[in-house]
Amino acid sequence: MPRKRKSDPSLYAWDEENMKAAVMAHLKDGMPIRTAATLHAVQKSTLSRYCKAYSASADEEKVAFRFTPRYDVKKVFSSEMEDSLESYILLSSRMNYGLTKKRTKKLAWEFAKANTLKYPKSWDDNEAAGEDWYKGFMERHTRISLRRPESTSLHRNLGFNRAAVDTFYKHLEELQSKFHFPADRIYNMDETGLSNVQQKCRKVLSPKGLKQLGATTSQERGKLFTMVGTINAMGSLIPPYLIFGRTRFVERLLDGAPPGTKAVASGKPGNAWMTTELFLGYFEHFKRTICFKDKVPPAKGPCVLMNKLLVVFIAEMNVVI
Structure with a gap:
């Protein structure tokens, strides 16, 4: 496709009927030819070109002759x-395999070929x-x-699907209908990897207006440690x-670090993934913080959670459908 060049729009301010007349x-x-061009508001040079083309056409071609530019x-x-x-392109982006500018141009060539x-x-x-083009x-x-896009690990991409999300929100609705949790008793927990090395993904073509865009990777490399955040x-x-x-x-x-921050070692050098044992440690940290906020003294043994407390764990569910 030729490059779009800026030109005077008045040069093309005529329609098919004017040119034909x-x-x-x-x-x-x-x-x-000059009088005809002035009378019908068309360019003289353009009219001369159309007259020559119309005269050189065969009789059967004159019936379907075009008086507009192609x-x-x-x-x-x-x-x-x-x-x-x-x-x-849009489907690839939604599947977290968006096409880069270079890959899109190569795809166009392969498609044309x-x-x-x-x-x-x-x-x-x-x-x-x-x-x-x-x-x-x-x-x-x-x-x-x-x-x-943001780097999105493969296991997260495979584990997140519409059936799992529907099941999650179905259970959430049932719990809310049964217990009527107030806003200050609903907590959302998520984990994220933090790194001191900024690794940028290449830009890909994607739908406009999409709030979150991911790109599937074998793993989220460059991760130095995991942070678990919780908010109500x-x-x-x-x-x-x-x-x-x-x-x-x-x-x-x-x-x-912020006051009250709890930190642990995974026990495996270079591996800071959340495990079952580490999750139990986080939950103890969560209980101690909630008990302190609610001013419930741990009289005997570990503090027990207050009634009507809902914790939503969505560590692997932050991809947009």
Whole structure:
């Protein structure tokens, strides 16, 4: 597709009927070409070109002769083909396998080649569509934008599906209908990996307006430790619970941490994933904090949770459907 150039819109301010009337006035009525162009508000040079083309056409071609420009003469894909490309790009993005700009251009070349379409020779030389086609494609399909996704581990991508989400919200609705939890008794817990090395994903094409965008990776590399955060529906926070991938824990790791932060060592160097044992340790930290907030003194043994307390664990459910 040729590059879109800026031009004077007044040069094309005529329709098919005006051009046809001007051509007929010059060829059949013998009106001078300049007079016909002025009378029907068309460009003289453009009218002269159409008159020559109409005169050189055969009689059967004159019946279906076009008096409008063919802007799609160098168009590679039809509208239906471009729509199918758009649908594929959007589907890939929703599956966390979004296409980069380079991969999209290569896909366009492969698509054109597989359908034996006419395209510029430079596409074969570069094994990818040109920059002009890409810019035009993005202008014609406004639902797509170039954005940078978040790394999403493969196990999270596979474990998150519509059936699991429906089951989760079904149970949540049943509990809320039964116990009528107030906002300050509903807690949401999630875990995230923190790293001191910023690793950026490449930008991919995705739907506009999407709040969260992921890109599937074999693992979220660069992770140094795991932070477990908890917040209730009113915005009150529980101090963080940190998991470091090391054999022994040292207190200096908590330098500068928020007050009340609890940190542990996973016991496995380089592995700071949440495990069953570490989760039980987090839950003890959670109970102690809740008991302190509610001012319930631990008289005998561990503090028991207050009645009507709901904790929503969605550590692996933060991908948008």
